Amino acid sequence: MNTVLSSTPFPVPAFGGTDSNATPAEFLEFLRSLITQYLGDACPRIPAANKAAWITIVDGLTDHFLGPFPSPDIVSWNTMQEKVEVTAMTLEVIGRVFRRVECIYNGSEQLVRKLFARLLDLCKVLDIWIDSKICGETTLSSYNMKQKALALLTLILRGLGDNCPSPSDKSDLSWGVLRAILKECIDVCYDLLVPSISLTSGTTVALFRTPRIIEFEPQDDLEIVS
Numbered sequence: 192m193n194t195v196l197s198s199t200p201f202p203v204p205a206f207g208g209t210d211s212n213a214t215p216a217e218f219l220e221f222l223r224s225l226i227t228q229y230l231g232d233a234c235p236r237i238p239a240a241n242k243a244a245w246i247t248i249v250d251g252l253t254d255h256f257l258g259p260f261p262s263p264d265i266v267s268w269n270t271m272q273e274k275v276e277v278t279a280m281t282l283e284v285i286g287r288v289f290r291r292v293e294c295i296y297n298g299s300e301q302l303v304r305k306l307f308a309r310l311l312d313l314c315k316v317l318d319i320w321i322d323s324k325i326c327g328e329t330t331l332s333s334y335n336m337k338q339k340a341l342a343l344l345t346l347i348l349r350g351l352g353d354n355c356p357s358p359s360d361k362s363d364l365s366w367g368v369l370r371a372i373l374k375e376c377i378d379v380c381y382d383l384l385v386p387s388i389s390l391t392s393g394t395t396v397a398l399f400r401t402p403r404i405i406e407f408e409p410q411d412d413l414e415i416v417s
Contacts, residue, residue: 289347
């Protein structure tokens with residue numbers, strides 16, 4: 192495997208036979224090894240002292256594999272099975288991190304906001320795939336992928352509401368982060384009901400930034416395109 196950027200704590204695969212740091216098969220094995228060694232049901236819970244390393248891993252996975260997902264007018268479902276498998280395993284790993292790492296919600300506010308935006312966008316695109324009815328009903332069908340993404344999104348939001356940090360923790364209170372996310376969604380709905388620009392098929396809805404309704408696609412981390 193080739194050297195990757197220091198900010199990426201794992202080998203990044205490429206799809207379609209291009210040069211990369213790892214093949215999709217190698218990367219899937221890497222993700223499975225994380226579950227086997229650290230995140231499996233029989234593994235001990237990961238202490239808060241190791242939380243930063245797992246936040247870095249989840250942040251990297253989110254950046255590389257929960258970005259824009261291809262729509263049916265760009266590619267067929269059967270021709271991107273490697274990407275589908277890696278995305279599904281990424282969802283599994285992230286879910287296990289949020290279930291098994293102690294205090295994972297404390298100090299990860301920006302990551303949680305990013306995950307919310309990326310997962311919401313993934314669910315949106317998978318809804319388009321489901322409506323198109325052109326992908327096979329396999330284990331990794333668009334419907335099952337949507338259920339995985341929605342389950343992870345629900346897990347994270349519920350975790351924010353249930354988390355009770357210690358009085359000595361200086362990070363933002365989780366319920367405050369949850370409230371900010373919900374308020375952002377309400378504000379987006381209002382902006383769509385009373386838009387400042389004409390809404391077209393190319394209109395972009397960007398979360399956690401102003402303006403939220405724009406005519407081009409932003410390139411920052413916290414975005415959702417509709």
